[in-house]
Structure formats: C-alpha cells, structure tokens
Amino acid sequence: MTFAAKANALWAYANPRKFLATTERVLPVFWWTAAACLAVGLVWGFFFTPDDYRQGSTVKIIYLHVPSALMAINCWLMMLATSLVWLVRRHHVSALAARAAAPVGIVMTLIALATGAIWGQPMWGTWWAWDPRLTSFLILFLFYLGYVALWEAIEDPDTAADLTSVLCLVGSVFALLSRYAVNFWNQGLHQGASVMRAAAITGSDTEEKVSNVFFVPLMVCIIGFVLLFIALVLYRTGTEIRARRIRALLARERAGA
Numbered sequence: 001m002t003f004a005a006k007a008n009a010l011w012a013y014a015n016p017r018k019f020l021a022t023t024e025r026v027l028p029v030f031w032w033t034a035a036a037c038l039a040v041g042l043v044w045g046f047f048f049t050p051d052d053y054r055q056g057s058t059v060k061i062i063y064l065h066v067p068s069a070l071m072a073i074n075c076w077l078m079m080l081a082t083s084l085v086w087l088v089r090r091h092h093v094s095a096l097a098a099r100a101a102a103p104v105g106i107v108m109t110l111i112a113l114a115t116g117a118i119w120g121q122p123m124w125g126t127w128w129a130w131d132p133r134l135t136s137f138l139i140l141f142l143f144y145l146g147y148v149a150l151w152e153a154i155e156d157p158d159t160a161a162d163l164t165s166v167l168c169l170v171g172s173v174f175a176l177l178s179r180y181a182v183n184f185w186n187q188g189l190h191q192g193a194s195v196m197r198a199a200a201i202t203g204s205d206t207e208e209k210v211s212n213v214f215f216v217p218l219m220v221c222i223i224g225f226v227l228l229f230i231a232l233v234l235y236r237t238g239t240e241i242r243a244r245r246i247r248a249l250l251a252r253e254r255a256g257a
Helices: 003-014 016-047 057-089 092-124 132-153 157-184 198-202 212-256
Strands: none
Touching: 003 092, 016 057, 016 092, 016 212, 057 092, 057 132, 057 157, 057 212, 092 132, 092 157, 092 212, 132 157
8 A cells, every 4th residue: 555545545534534433433442441550550660669779768759750741742742743734734623632632631741740749748848840851831821721622612613623722732842842942941850851762671780770670660551541542542532522513503593494
C-alpha cells in the first residue's frame, strides 16, 4: 500500500460514523488494559518497592506525578495536532477530539501539580516555588481552563473550533517549556530529566538516574496512563459527536416549527 493510500485510509476515520463504529470495538481493550497496567504498576510501586535512601517513602509519588505530568504535556500536543488538522482539512472529528481531550488534560495537570507540591514540600521545604518548570506548568493549566471556557463561550461550533485552535497554537509554547524548562534555566529547583534515559532502557554504560527497581513499575504506570488517556479521549470524542448530532437535530426541528 502506498503512502497516499495509507493517508486516505487514515482520513476515512474523519467520518463520524466510521469513527464511532471503530471506537466502540476498541474501547473495551483500552479500558481493561489501562486498568490492569495501573493496578499492577501502582500496587507494585507503592507496596513492593523500597524507600529511597534520601527521599524515603516520598519518592513513591513518582508513580503518579511523572505519568500525570507527562500526559498533561502530551495531551496539549495532541490537541495541537488535531487543531492543525481542523485548520487545514476542516474535519470536524479532529476539532471535537481536541475539545474532548481538554478536560482530561486539566485533570492530569491538577494531579501533576498536587503530587508535585506533596513531593516537593519535604524536599524543598515549601509547597510551591516559582521555578521555571512549575511556573510554565501552571500557565499551561490556565491555558487549559481558557481553552475550555472559549469553547463554552462561543455558540457557533466552527468559530469556536477556529479560535480554540489558535489558542492551542499559542499554549503549545508553554507545553514545550514545561517539558524543557530545566534545560533552558539551570537555576530552577526542579530536577532535570531523570526517567526517560536511554541507559535505563538499553542497559548501556551511561549513568542511570533512576534505578530499575523504581523504573520498571514506573514504566508500567506510564503505559497505564497513556492507555487511560486514549480511552478517555476516544470515549469523550464519541460523546461530543453524539452531542453535536443532537444539537443539529434540535436546530432542524426548531427551524421546521
């Protein structure tokens, strides 16, 4: 199959009917696999890993903080991708997918901020610091709130999709800053990247920043969060499609009356 044929096959899922039919088949797989990964990863991490020699049992917050922070950032980047598809191709499913993902991103960001504060307090001696990564993450959270509010404030769905897509483009700067702020500003309190290390995956001679005793259950939790995110977005996108159909039917009835 050529690249053009594969692209056309992918664009076929922009058809709401085909999207709904496909998601109804695959959603149970995502739900149950996510539940299994989260159950195994969290139980393994919280109950069967040792305390850290410096941070004690506080280190176990990593099993919630890191996956939620990772998904909060990547949720916005997913919204950016679907918003660009809307702006270029005008596929309504992509705009509705971005809208459906926003509340999930808000919850992930809240979890990351809350667990980060709990983790940071005994380490830094404060619940909050205007650290570059923490500040950019808070701004990202405000962009999430503004994105949802903008959708709700505009009655015409196409106009709302256009304006929220532009907002998503602007907010992507802070999504990237949340990920790479530590690399840009070395004076921040937040530690640098210590999880997604090639050494921890490949077993190379490079120094590992996360011991495998923590790394393996953490990866199971991350996989669980990713699968849960996919399931929630697919489910909520289907809900948005159905809600749009209902609004269209009601508008036709009012017009006919």
